[in-house]
Amino acid sequence: MMLSKTYGGCHCGNILVEIEFTRAPGTYNPRACDCDFCRKHGASYVSDPQGSLLVRIENERDSGKYRQGSGQAELLVCRNCGVLVGAFYSSDGRLYAAVNAKIMDGQVSFGAEQSVSPKQLTDGEKVGRWQDIWFSKVSLVHDDV
């Protein structure tokens, strides 16, 4: 299995992500969520349940977590530069996440975006979907603690 590392982050560098995808980037179709929040950020999400995600936050005070919709997931936004980094959901001490495909460094060519509408799912269906398709190997590192 080929593991390629992909890097990204917010604009100012406060939040960095390091991702291990298990397939070629072109085989992932970023999911453009149609909720008002994600639409206004132009966000679309990539994740790989077999891959891994490391999120490094330099200054916790400058990272904002925002809840919207049913409030089950947290959206990580850099307060310093305003970039939406990704969505997180924790359950039973386990952290799941999907990353905004637009925050990758350099040329990462994902597949075509697909439109998704999680707001049409029930709360239980949403959680089940996140646990199926989001990263489940997620590490969150704070440099300032």
Ligand SMILES: [Zn+2]
């Ligand atoms: Zn930033």
